[in-house]
Amino acid sequence: MELLKDLWGYLKDRKKFWLLPLICVLLLIGLLIVLSSSSAIAPFIYTIF
Amino acid sequence: MKKEIILGISAYYHDSAAALLIDGDIFAAAHEERFTRKKQDPSFPINACRFVLDQAGITLDDVTAVAFYDKPYIKFERLLETYHAFAPKGLKSFNSAIPVWIKEKLFMKDMLREELAKLGGRIPKLYFPEHHLSHAASAFYPSPFEDAAIVTLDGVGEWGTLTICHGKGNKIKVLKELDFPHSIGLFYTAFTYYCGFKVNSGEYKLMGLAPYGNKHAEETKEIKRKILENMIDLREDGSFLLNMDYFDYATGLSMTNDAKWEKLFGFPRRKSESELNQHYMNMAFAIQEITEEMVLKLAETAKELTKSENIVLAGGVALNCVANGKLLRTKMFKGLWVQPASGDAGGSLGAALAVHYISFGHERTNIEKRDSMKGAYLGPEFSDRDIENVARRYDAKYKKLNDFSELCEKTAELLNNDTVIGWFQGRMEFGPRALGNRSILGDPRCPEMQKKLNLKIKYREGFRPFAPSVLEEDISTFFDIDTISPYMLLVAPVLESRRTKLPEKYEELPLYERLYFLRSDVPSITHIDFSARIQSVSRETNPKYWQLINTFKQKTGYGIVVNTSFNVRGEPIVCSPDDAYRCFMRTEMDYLVMGNYLFDKKEQPNWDKSDNWKEEFKLD
Numbered sequence: 328m329e330l331l332k333d334l335w336g337y338l339k340d341r342k343k344f345w346l347l348p349l350i351c352v353l354l355l356i357g358l359l360i361v362l363s364s365s366s367a368i369a370p371f372i373y374t375i376f
Numbered sequence: 377m378k379k380e381i382i383l384g385i386s387a388y389y390h391d392s393a394a395a396l397l398i399d400g401d402i403f404a405a406a407h408e409e410r411f412t413r414k415k416q417d418p419s420f421p422i423n424a425c426r427f428v429l430d431q432a433g434i435t436l437d438d439v440t441a442v443a444f445y446d447k448p449y450i451k452f453e454r455l456l457e458t459y460h461a462f463a464p465k466g467l468k469s470f471n472s473a474i475p476v477w478i479k480e481k482l483f484m485k486d487m488l489r490e491e492l493a494k495l496g497g498r499i500p501k502l503y504f505p506e507h508h509l510s511h512a513a514s515a516f517y518p519s520p521f522e523d524a525a526i527v528t529l530d531g532v533g534e535w536g537t538l539t540i541c542h543g544k545g546n547k548i549k550v551l552k553e554l555d556f557p558h559s560i561g562l563f564y565t566a567f568t569y570y571c572g573f574k575v576n577s578g579e580y581k582l583m584g585l586a587p588y589g590n591k592h593a594e595e596t597k598e599i600k601r602k603i604l605e606n607m608i609d610l611r612e613d614g615s616f617l618l619n620m621d622y623f624d625y626a627t628g629l630s631m632t633n634d635a636k637w638e639k640l641f642g643f644p645r646r647k648s649e650s651e652l653n654q655h656y657m658n659m660a661f662a663i664q665e666i667t668e669e670m671v672l673k674l675a676e677t678a679k680e681l682t683k684s685e686n687i688v689l690a691g692g693v694a695l696n697c698v699a700n701g702k703l704l705r706t707k708m709f710k711g712l713w714v715q716p717a718s719g720d721a722g723g724s725l726g727a728a729l730a731v732h733y734i735s736f737g738h739e740r741t742n743i744e745k746r747d748s749m750k751g752a753y754l755g756p757e758f759s760d761r762d763i764e765n766v767a768r769r770y771d772a773k774y775k776k777l778n779d780f781s782e783l784c785e786k787t788a789e790l791l792n793n794d795t796v797i798g799w800f801q802g803r804m805e806f807g808p809r810a811l812g813n814r815s816i817l818g819d820p821r822c823p824e825m826q827k828k829l830n831l832k833i834k835y836r837e838g839f840r841p842f843a844p845s846v847l848e849e850d851i852s853t854f855f856d857i858d859t860i861s862p863y864m865l866l867v868a869p870v871l872e873s874r875r876t877k878l879p880e881k882y883e884e885l886p887l888y889e890r891l892y893f894l895r896s897d898v899p900s901i902t903h904i905d906f907s908a909r910i911q912s913v914s915r916e917t918n919p920k921y922w923q924l925i926n927t928f929k930q931k932t933g934y935g936i937v938v939n940t941s942f943n944v945r946g947e948p949i950v951c952s953p954d955d956a957y958r959c960f961m962r963t964e965m966d967y968l969v970m971g972n973y974l975f976d977k978k979e980q981p982n983w984d985k986s987d988n989w990k991e992e993f994k995l996d
Contacts, residue, residue, distance in 0.1 A: 330483060337449040346456060353456055357474035 380736070381438055383425065383500070384728030385488070386445040386510075386720050388481065390576055391416045393721035393806075394424035395754075396432055397728045400738055402518060404428040405754040405806040407721050410951040415996060416577065417948075420491040421724075427756055429495065436497030443731040445723030446507035448484040450534035452477055454556055458626055466627025505730035507533025507723065508691070509548065511715075514726030515690035516543035517733055517740065518748040519713040523686065525678035529671070530691035530720075531561035531576075538691070540674065542682040546733040546740045551681050557626040558618050560670055561693050563608065566623055567663040569631040571656045572646030577996040582660050583698055584840050587905035588890070589661020590654065590883045600662040602640055608666070614673030649995070652839065652887065664698060671699040675708055686711035690726070694718040694865075695808065697909050701867035704859065716752040716863035717807035725806075751917035752863060753813055755804025758953050763970045766953040770961075773979040777972050780920065784927040787969055792931055794822045795966035796833055798942055800956045801920050805949070809864045810941035811911060812845055812921035814949050814956070816965065818900065818938040820844055825900035825938055827892065832964040835990075836945040839891060843909040844901035847925050847935035851912045854898065854936055864911040864939075870895075870902050900938050911939060946993035962989045 338344055384395040387408075395405035404427065409415055411423035429435060455477070459470050480487060489499050505513070511528040526541040526548065537559035540552040568582045569575050589596055604610065609617045622637065624630045638644050643655045675687060687709040689700065695718050704712050715722050732738055742748055767774055777783040790797055797817045805811045816833060818825045830838050843864055846854055851861070857868035874896045882890060896902040903909075915922040929935035942950045944963060950956040953970050960968040960975065961983040968975040 329485065333485070334449065337453075341450070341453070343453060346453065349456055349460060353459070353474065354478065357478045360471055361475045361478050 379438075380440045380732070381432070381434065382441050382443055382728040382731050383428065383439050384443045384445065384724035384726070384731075385421060385425070386723040386727070387420045388418055389720060390418050391719055391721045392418055392421040392424070393717070393724040394421045394428050395725035395728050395806075396428035397732055398432060400732050400742060402725065402748055402750065402754065404431040405717070405725055406756065406804065407806070407948070409948040410755065410804065413948055413955070413992075415946060415948050415993065420487075422491060422494060425492075425495055431756070436492060436495045436500065439500045441503055441731055441735075442488070442492065442500050443503045443505060443727035444484070444488060445505065445510040445720070445727040447504045447534050448481055450506070452482065454532075454535050458556070462627045469627050469629055472629070503727070503731045503735055505727050505734070506536070508536040508539045508553070509550070509730050509734075510723040510726035511690040511718075512539060512541045512543070512548050512550075512726070513730040513733070514717070514722045515688040515694075515713070515715045516541075516548060517729040518715065518725075519686075519688045520743060520745060520747050521686040521688065521711055521713065522740075522743060523684050524711070524713075525675075525682040525684045525687045525709070527674055527678050527687065527689050527694075528691040529560050529674070529689070529693035531565065532556045532559050537561060538674065540678045540681060542684065543688070546738060548730075548734065552615075552677070554615055557620055557623070558616060560616075560667065561691070562623070562625055562631070563618060564663065564667055564693065564696075566625070566631045567659065570634075570637055570645045571660060572648050572650060572652075574648070574996055575631060579692070580695075581837065581840065583664060583696055584903075585652070585657055585660040586664035586698070587661070587903055587907065588657040588839065588887060590658060591661060592883065593654075593658055595655070596658040596661050599641060599659050600665065603662060603666060606640060610666070610670060610673075612673065613677045614670055614675075616670065657887070667693070667696060668699045668702050671696070671703060672706060675703055675706075679708055685709060686713070688713045688715070690715040690718045690722060692719045697865045698867045698907070700865055701907075704857070704866055704868075712859075713747060714863065714865040716749060716805075716809065716865065718865075719808060722807065746862070746914075746917070751914075752806045752809075752811060753803040753918065754806040756951060757803040758971075760971055760973075763953045763973050766957050767973070767975075769954070770957060771981050772957060772975060773981075774973045774975045777974060780923070780972065781927075783969065783972055783974065784924045786974065787924055787967075788928040788931050790967055791817060791819050791928055791937060794819055794825070796828065796964070798956060798960050798965050798968040799921075799924070800942065800950070800953065800968070800970040804951055807863065809911070810939065810949055811862075811864065812913060812918050812939060814942040814951075815845075815939045816942050818842075820898040820901045820936055820938045821932070821934060823894055823899050829900070829938065829940060834940065834943075834945055835963070839887060841903040841909070842901055842938045842940050843911060844898065844936050845911045845913050845921070845925060845939040847922065847929065848912040848914045850929070850935040851910065855908060855910055857910065860912045860914070861910040862912055862914060862917065864909055867907050867909050870898065870906050870908055874898065875902075875906055898934070898936060901936070944989050944993065946996045947989065958987075959989075962987065
């Protein structure tokens with residue numbers, strides 16, 4: 328719940344409501360990826376993520 | 377009155393660290409890598425947190441606030457917007473990045489609370505100052521200035537890749553910001569990568585390689601022209617746009633678009649550890665020159681916007697001491713100060729300072745004449761008993777000299793005899809440089825010293841230069857510089873009067889012929905272009921190190937020694953006496969001085985040859 332509250336607070340603060348559908352879709356896709364893989368290994372040669 | 381204690385943390389990207397502020401005083405700070413022995417360890421700095429709390433003799437119950445060095449949601453926003461903007465490109469990178477966020481990083485608060493709970497005690501309130509604000513705070517608040525222009529430059533934080541701010545009293549005002557993917561840090565790193573060095577640690581090597589480039593060669597001029605015409609649109613105010621056709625880091629899993637680079641420059645990306653040819657040296661020269669131009673333009677803009685007489689720098693790019701030295705020589709500003717822990721580790725300190733001055737609104741009452749970093753000696757220190765325990769563990773033979781002056785006499789004599797000495801004293805340094813408490817020392821006059829240190833002690837590339845530690849009062853005796861450089865963050869030329877005349881067509885000679893030509897009366901610290909990355913040693917900040925160099929001066933007339941970090945290639949700088957003794961035994965170092973104890977390699981028991989550091993530490 329704290330995550331949702333914080334995310335809402337962030338969207339309000341940054342006035343980035345247009346990101347909301349994008350977040351939902353990407354989170355859903357991301358969730359699928361998570362569910363279909365066993366581990367979340369930090370990628371990449373430069374950790375900009 | 378209850379003290380206000382802030383624990384600053386940087387973690388989860390690279391080079392985790394913790395820092396502790398007590399009523400605004402910088403009390404302790406350390407990198408996690410020094411404890412875990414994993415170079416640039418990104419994990420939560422549990423050991424560093426334990427150390428800073430223990431150093432103050434407190435528990436988490438006494439801590440008022442915990443400051444984390446960036447805002448995770450804004451970073452997530454950057455990721456989503458970047459993928460959105462570049463779609464359908466970047467699917468592979470998306471697949472790798474998003475699970476990490478969904479599983480872990482979106483729950484940063486919970487993750488932090490969970491880790492902090494391992495320290496025991498009540499969890500304090502969490503604060504999340506922005507990444508570049510943390511850098512700016514780390515540069516401005518410890519500096520000796522009441523008013524300063526602040527320039528922060530790095531790879532990327534949330535969105536920001538560089539900022540220009542104005543610091544006045546206890547306030548920091550952000551005036552300009554440049555956003556991802558246009559990044560001076562990632563631009564430099566892309567060239568580091570193309571020249572065959574490791575991303576995020578090879579940047580120093582590229583900087584060290586640059587002077588081997590032939591500035592008069594047509595190829596160098598051509599590379600520079602091609603970069604400026606094709607890759608970057610550099611504006612007069614120092615801002616720029618990168619042509620992302622050439623860079624892969626925004627959505628890919630690598631830094632550069634290799635095929636495009638090869639087509640543009642006419643030579644392929646160098647394979648790691650393969651031979652270095654003149655193409656890469658010329659490329660390093662060109663990119664270093666462009667970076668310097670960018671830094672100078674940004675400084676000019678900062679001057680114009682703030683009208684301040686001083687400038688402070690932080691962020692990974694501020695560790696480019698050649699650019700810093702150039703900025704100093706322009707005399708654009710009266711005062712220049714660079715945060716010694718300019719990389720992300722220093723963000724832990726900056727985050728804590730930002731909470732103290734900005735969130736809690738405290739006045740700045742402790743502006744010190746030098747700065748408030750305490751020489752960057754903010755890490756752990758060890759007792760005689762710790763050293764004796766290590767000696768017992770390894771059955772090591774040592775001699776204890778109770779009188780420190782006698783120890784200095786003996787050590788200076790050994791240096792004068794061209795031996796290499798591990799020097800381990802007092803509190804460990806915070807930041808990437810060893811500043812005389814965890815250092816390997818040598819005689820800068822010795823013609824063979826650079827070769828010996830690179831190939832037999834550090835086991836690193838032969839072209840890499842070494843830095844001098846010089847008595848603060850003697851800095852102008854050796855170098856063309858009129859200010860102090862306590863953190864090895866300024867490069868200046870060796871005085872003309874000390875230089876040797878170069879042979880004809882010197883710049884066209886092969887790398888190693890140029891390298892081993894004796895360029896001055898202190899050849900092992902004189903880089904190929906007569907420059908040196910200077911550390912000035914003050915009696916006030918590090919009296920023991922000062923005394924040693926001064927004793928060497930009394931013997932030789934030279935108040936200067938070679939100082940390189942106490943580690944081998946790929947290893948974090950040693951932290952404890954155990955780390956130091958093992959590093960000493962694994963290399964061809966001749967002597968080790970820890971506290972008042974002198975260890976002679978010849979007297980040590982045989983070291984197990986199967987203890988191979990190359991397996992323990994990955995090459996950087």
